Amino acid sequence: MFFHIVLERNMQLHPRHFGRNLREHLISKLMKDVEGTCSGRHGFVVAITGVESIGKGLIRDGTGFVTFPVKYQCVVFRPFKGEILEAVVTMVNKMGFFAEAGPVQIFVSNHLIPDDMEFQSGDMPNYTTSDGSVKIQKDSEVRLKIIGTRVDATEIFCIGTIKDDFLGVINDPTTI
Amino acid sequence: MSVEPFNRLVKLTARAFYDDITTKGDNQPKTGRSDNRGIAVVVLDALTRRQWVREEDLAKDLKLHSKQLRRTLRFFEEEKLVTRDHRKETAKGAKIYSAAVAATTEGPPFGKEGEEKIKLHTHSYCCLDYAQIYDVVRYRIHRMKKKLKDELESKNTVQEYICPNCGRRYNALDALRLVSLEDEYFHCENCNGELVAESDKLAAQEAGDGDDNARRRRREKLKDMLQKMEVQLKPLMEQLNRVKDLSAPEFGSLQAWEARASAAGRAVNGDSSSNDPSKSSQGYGGTPMPFLGDTKVEVAFAGAEGKEVDVKSETGNASLKVLPPWMIKQGMNLTKEQRGEVKQESKMDGSSAAAPSGFSDDKKSNVEDDKKSLQDEYVKAYYAALLKKQQELEEAAKQQESSNTAVSDGLSGMSNRQVGMKSKREDDEGDDDVDWEEAPVAGNTSESFKVNDLNVEAAASPEDEDDIDWEEG
Ligand SMILES: [Zn+2]
Numbered sequence: 270m271f272f273h274i275v276l277e278r279n280m281q282l283h284p285r286h287f288g289r290n291l292r293e294h295l296i297s298k299l300m301k302d303v304e305g306t307c308s309g310r311h312g313f314v315v316a317i318t319g320v321e322s323i324g325k326g327l328i329r330d331g332t333g334f335v336t337f338p339v340k341y342q343c344v345v346f347r348p349f350k351g352e353i354l355e356a357v358v359t360m361v362n363k364m365g366f367f368a369e370a371g372p373v374q375i376f377v378s379n380h381l382i383p384d385d386m387e388f389q390s391g392d393m394p395n396y397t398t399s400d401g402s403v404k405i406q407k408d409s410e411v412r413l414k415i416i417g418t419r420v421d422a423t424e425i426f427c428i429g430t431i432k433d434d435f436l437g438v439i440n441d442p443t444t445i
Numbered sequence: 446m447s448v449e450p451f452n453r454l455v456k457l458t459a460r461a462f463y464d465d466i467t468t469k470g471d472n473q474p475k476t477g478r479s480d481n482r483g484i485a486v487v488v489l490d491a492l493t494r495r496q497w498v499r500e501e502d503l504a505k506d507l508k509l510h511s512k513q514l515r516r517t518l519r520f521f522e523e524e525k526l527v528t529r530d531h532r533k534e535t536a537k538g539a540k541i542y543s544a545a546v547a548a549t550t551e552g553p554p555f556g557k558e559g560e561e562k563i564k565l566h567t568h569s570y571c572c573l574d575y576a577q578i579y580d581v582v583r584y585r586i587h588r589m590k591k592k593l594k595d596e597l598e599s600k601n602t603v604q605e606y607i608c609p610n611c612g613r614r615y616n617a618l619d620a621l622r623l624v625s626l627e628d629e630y631f632h633c634e635n636c637n638g639e640l641v642a643e644s645d646k647l648a649a650q651e652a653g654d655g656d657d658n659a660r661r662r663r664r665e666k667l668k669d670m671l672q673k674m675e676v677q678l679k680p681l682m683e684q685l686n687r688v689k690d691l692s693a694p695e696f697g698s699l700q701a702w703e704a705r706a707s708a709a710g711r712a713v714n715g716d717s718s719s720n721d722p723s724k725s726s727q728g729y730g731g732t733p734m735p736f737l738g739d740t741k742v743e744v745a746f747a748g749a750e751g752k753e754v755d756v757k758s759e760t761g762n763a764s765l766k767v768l769p770p771w772m773i774k775q776g777m778n779l780t781k782e783q784r785g786e787v788k789q790e791s792k793m794d795g796s797s798a799a800a801p802s803g804f805s806d807d808k809k810s811n812v813e814d815d816k817k818s819l820q821d822e823y824v825k826a827y828y829a830a831l832l833k834k835q836q837e838l839e840e841a842a843k844q845q846e847s848s849n850t851a852v853s854d855g856l857s858g859m860s861n862r863q864v865g866m867k868s869k870r871e872d873d874e875g876d877d878d879v880d881w882e883e884a885p886v887a888g889n890t891s892e893s894f895k896v897n898d899l900n901v902e903a904a905a906s907p908e909d910e911d912d913i914d915w916e917e918g
Contacts, residue, residue, distance in 0.1 A: 360624070362624065362629035362630070363629035363630055364606075364620070364624075364629070364630060364631050364640075365617075367621075367624075374621060376618075376620035376621065378604040378617045378620070378642075380604055380642065381604070390629060394629060416602075416603070417618060426620075426621055428603060428617040428618055
């Protein structure tokens, strides 16, 4: 799920940036530092949409670096248990398959793949129904439901299922 | 627009899901006296015999404290079974409503209006929302089933893996760390052994047996629960099916209903504002809510023989006239038992002799059979309870006759919730000749209906709506 929230961060800036463009430097550094990172609490920071305020800088002893408290708005993506996501399959093996929904990695184990789909090994390992009409392989797009998340301080990993109504392949890369 | 199938749906729902509900604050001591289980059923039943009803009137009719009733109704509002409406009104407004009631239900006389005239009060009204009840019940059953099935099929469980070499365990959340680039299996971080999914045979053997047993037991329990649910909710589900293609009774908003009802009443009865008390005492034939009660039922409880007979015939007639077959049966059943207080032994034999057929295979899809076994069991339980409790009840009865207002409290105060007791309590409602419909309740309770289990699920469901996580539980 996406959220638009306000976060705060203490930015350290090298003294060489002090000047007219201090603010721009600060913001571009913020984007570089924050976008694409993941915090267990808020999820993945997708994009910074605005800076609310930049507080007074504090010179650090010894280094000359200055710390600015910056409040910024950003869009974050945080997967939840029970959420339905569309994801791209990145790897298929005998134990199940891995998929990505944006920055999130999801593993679907083989017992959460419908029973009528069988694993086929080979160059392009895949799960296929007995009549061959549905196939899951690398680059397939699937709709899945998240049934578990592991949230570490800097990482979120999910496991999902496609063994439920309206879940499974939503397009087949071989037919494009 | 037929109300009856929907009323039956409500009654079955009440007994299946709300039989055990208590509606009281947590801060109140859970003494026997404040134990008001069963009230939910009584209130729902009473509502099936009414349309829009002023909550004070309902409380009066049920001899409940209005606070207690309000708490119950609020609960049902949250459960989406009941719609409520509140408005400030003068005596005039109250009159409009009373007139409307008189026109549609010919309910208990509203001659007392005089007392309630003066003040401007907020009055609350309530009414069953049949269409929504249908949806809510279906949804509830669906969720119950899905939850059990999902767990049974371990749909939403996290797959576990185990290393056959060193016994180290992993689960699917570790998957990223376990993939190997060489082959298609997961490998142990420790010894690089090939991991096996825990449900596979090898893993089952290597893993602790105790854990496995626990899992098996859990599965058994789930299966059992699912099966019991199928069996015990069968009448409810069949009723849902029956109701499926009928259009639900729709009373509209309070205002609309009032307008409609009083207009119709005027057309039929002439001036509806002339609240002739005698009107309320005559039969209910042709009115939309045919069961609106006769106050005579109270006496059945008092145990006065002559009056009992009186009531019996009353109920018999009423049910024969309007009830669908299944209800007639129960009505007769009860009639029998009321009549048979003297020679109950023979009666009991008769019914238990009939029992085994309907009893041994109560899973038969035939409703009648189901009903029959329920009835038989009810009769048995009823007599058992009756014998046991007769003394107490008679005493209680005497007390209650002397102080008729505290009736329901006094009864619920008696700690033991015997079947007999319950029927007494319902009789107590006063305005309802509900004898016939008690059979299902009694059947359920005596059959150790798994309401408890169901309620566990049920209790979870309201939160569930807000909480995404719930079904993974
Ligand atoms: Zn190992």
